[in-house]
Amino acid sequence: MIGRRAGKRGFPILPTTISSQELGNVMTESERTLLRADVLRQDPRLEQAMQLLRDAVTDAQAPLNKVCRPQSGRTIEYEELLDRLAAGRGGKTYFPYLSSGLGNGPWVELDDGSVKLDFITGIGVHGMGHSNLDLVTAGVRAALQDTVMQGNLQQNPPTVHVLERLLALARQHGAPLGNCLLTTSGAMANENALKIAFYNRAPADRIIAFDxxxxxxxxxxxxxxxxxxxxxxxxxxxxxxxIPPSDAENSAESIERSVAALDKQLKRHPGKYAALWMELVAGEGGYYPGSTEFFTALIERANQDDVLIIFDEVQSFGRLSRPFAMQHFQLDQYADIVTIGKISQLCATFYRETLHPKDPLLSQTFTAASSAIEACLVLLDQMEQGSMFGPEGTNMQIHHHFASGLQRLAEQYPGQISGPFGAGMMIAFTPGDGSANAASELVHRMFAAGLMGFVAGGNPARIRFLPPPTVTKLEHVDAALAILGSILAD
Ligand SMILES: Cc1ncc(COP(=O)(O)O)c(C=O)c1O
Structure with a gap:
């Protein structure tokens, strides 16, 4: 035991020199034996336990591959649970959704015994589907990592791995992003992005963003x-x-209009803008993707006034033809600060090393749960090894298949739906007259019929889908289209 004496207020003060007796049997540098944690990780019982878990989950989830109605014997209990949830949180949830805790790819079993096709996935979170076997074992690995949460003063090696791999992915097409800060929500990743921007452009105190x-x-x-x-x-x-976002139907005019609006603002408040804030595919706004030409024109004008460029990819990460939307739109070189969240299971702010604040602006007790870090590593494996990306990758293939199916429904049921809209694995349509009521009514009918989507935007309101990219197959999209078709035919 290292000797300690009490300092002011009773805190122990470490001695400046430590005697060899005090050090006891501390090893010399060349010594290296198995960590006790390695002993645990290499215990063959763990491998067996993981295999047993995978087998048990596989057996249990196998029948969850089609829509099932709620079980009548469970509905009263289910409704009671939902009422208790509403009482606790002070209001009903948007859907009567309580998962049983088991699913199978895009299929999820609810606690009332129903099975639904989950094409909204917690608004884009469960991108590897439900009860993914690799996530089950990742969760066990996390549970064996001593602490539930990791943070500024409590990190394990997987944090280093996830940081390095995220940075390598972000930089793979040339984005000059040297630092990455993990956090627990998209809002916090964005807060950190804002702080970095304001710190570096002080005393600028304004942001410019899209309508x-x-x-x-x-x-x-x-x-x-x-x-x-x-x-x-x-x-x-x-x-x-x-400033106005991109209007895909009128691209040249739209670029001119938005650049003119930006120019006007920059002249109105010279030196006052820290950053231009961009969602490259407007998510909550209604699934409006921009274009390379549109974004480049704005960025180049902003750069003339030294305004930083922030890409908010919290919703779009992992869903387009490349892992990052900035890579899909080939805007890598312009990225000053980028945020991700949702599908990545943890949230992160990437930024140029030159922007790193010298003052202690950025820190948090929690950066992520150990399970979120392990889950993010699984996602990165699946992104690297799978076939999601590229112009012919599954993200784009599924988009085309889904989009042409929605197009067919729009032709078959004119006035009931129009579209499709969106990009990659962010896809939407406009219901009926585009009113909020029409969207809400259809979304609830879809839910009851076994298809989960959600509303987005306003004027017109849209119904959007965020299918899980690593597990969605064309047959799942066909199942979704069939459910929607039967509602429209009704
Ligand atoms: C583009 C975008 N940014 C930020 C957020 C906020 O993320 P969170 O809900 O994790 O705070 C969202 C959430 O929907 C989003 O879509």
């Missing part, structure tokens, strides 16, 4: 988000100005 953007629910993000109702009563934390 209709969504950035999260913290006080600053509610300000950035272009939805007045999301900030009722919330004090103004940030000065934000908006």
């Amino acid at each position: 209709n953007c969504f950035a999260g629910r913290s006080i600053a993000m509610a300000q950035l988000t272009d939805r007045p109702k999301y900030r009722t009563g919330v004090p103004t934390a940030l000065a934000v100005d908006y």
Whole structure:
């Protein structure tokens, strides 16, 4: 035991020199024996246990491969549980959704015994599907890592691996991103992005963003988000100005209009903008992708005034033809700060090394759960080894298949749906007259019929899908189209 004496306020003070007796049997540098953690990790019982778990999950989940109605004997209990949930959280959930804790790819079993096709996945979170076997074993590996959470003062080697692999992925097409900060929510990743931008462009105190953007629910993000109702009563934390997003139907005009709006703002508040905030595919706003030409024109104008470029990829990460939307749109060279979340299981802010704040602006007790770190590593494996990316990758193939199916339904049922919209594994349609009521009504009918989607945007409101990219097959898309078709025919 190292000797300690009490300092002021009773805190122990470490001695400046430690005697060899005090060091006891500390090893010399050349010694290296198995860590006790390695002894645990290499214990053959773990491998057997993991295999047993995988087998048990496989057997249990196998029948979950089609829509099933709720079991009548469970509905009263289920409704009671939902009521208790509503009482606790102060309001009903959007859907009567409580998972049983088991699923199979895009299929999920609910606690009322129903089975649904989950094409919204917690708004883009369960990108590897339900009860993914690799995630089951990743969860066990995490449970054997001593602590549930990791953070600023409590990190294990998997944090290093995940950081390095995320950075390598972000840089693979030339983005000059040297640092990565993990965190627990998309809003917090965005908060960190904002802080980095303001720190580096002080005293600039404004942000410029797209009409209709969504950035999260913290006080600053509610300000950035272009939805007045999301900030009722919330004090103004940030000065934000908006410019029109891309209008794909009118691209040349749209570029001109948005660049002119940006130019006007930059001249109105010279030196006051820290960053141009961009979602490359507007998510909550209604699934509007921009184009390389559109974004490049804006970025080049912003760069003239030294305004930093932030890509908010919290929703789009993992869903387009390349892992990052900036890579899909070939904007890598312009990235100053980039955020991801949802499908990555943990959230992160990437930024240029030159932007690293010298003051202690960035720190958190929790950076991620051990299970989230392990799950992110599984996702990275699946992204690297799978066939999701490339112009012919499954993300784009599934998009085309889904989009042409929606197009057919739009032709078959004119006035009932229009579209499709979106990009890659972010796909949407406009229901009926595009009113919020039409969207909400159809989304609930879909849920009852076994297909989970969700609303997005306003004016027109849309119904969107975020299918799980690593497990969705064309046959799942056909099942979704069949359910939607039968509702429309009804
Ligand atoms: C583009 C975008 N940014 C940020 C967020 C906020 O993420 P979180 O809900 O994890 O805070 C979201 C969530 O939907 C999002 O879509």
